[in-house]
Amino acid sequence: MNTAREPSAGGKKPSAEGKRPSARGEPRYVAIKRHIRGQIESGRWAVHSQVPSENQLAQEFGVSRMTARRALSELTDEGVLMRSQGLGTFVAEPVPAGSLLEVRNIADEVSARGHSYSSRILLLRETTAEANVAHALGLPQGAPVFHSVIVHCDNGLPIQWEERFTNPQLAPDYLQQDFSSTTPNAYLSRVAPLTEVDTTVEAIVAEAAVGEALELEAGSACLQVWRRTKSSTGTVSFARLVHPGSRYRLGAQLRF
Structure with missing residues (x-):
């Protein structure tokens, strides 16, 4: 070496x-x-x-x-x-940048850098909506929702932990998708095209399970993005995206 x-x-x-x-x-x-x-x-x-x-x-x-x-x-x-x-x-390789204002497919971001995209599916199931999820999706508490947890990788290195709750009324075939060959973002953009996105970004120290999935040392700083996506027929999904602070940055270009 x-x-x-x-x-x-x-x-x-x-x-x-x-x-x-x-x-x-x-x-x-x-x-x-x-x-x-x-x-x-x-x-x-x-x-x-x-x-x-x-x-x-x-x-x-x-x-x-x-x-x-x-x-x-x-x-x-x-x-x-x-x-x-x-x-x-x-x-280290230069830290990749993602867009804060534009909702881009993470696989496309990785491919655009000439790198290899891969993912690990940690959870894909139907569950019931707790109060915060129900409120975000505009559903009654206890209503059925689809719950997924996926780790997205750039050249094998984890760069995003995605936990997503999806409205089954707007994406009924969500659980049948092969998310090793596509991403939730790509699939949902096809079946329920986005018309509105709410985004909040904050700095956090990831909890143990997230840090382990992202292969981080305890106490590592991360960027956390809360994102709620809507289509013309209602709220499609509510997602929490966690990025290692040392491997990812968010940016935006504004024109006036």
């Missing part, structure tokens, strides 16, 4: 002094972050290449391991680096 290293004259390891942050009055961990970002942005450290360890950074920059660890941890939280337990820290 390739390891990111700065070239040095004569093949010698750069001295710790030469790696010290410049005297700008900035904390040393900030300077280390700036240095690592510079190596990545310049192309010297390619995507998936391994970066120096805490010990190596501490020695090269003349700082404590705690300082080096903070730099690596913050860059990991920001999606610049990714950690693999037992293997080390690596340069």
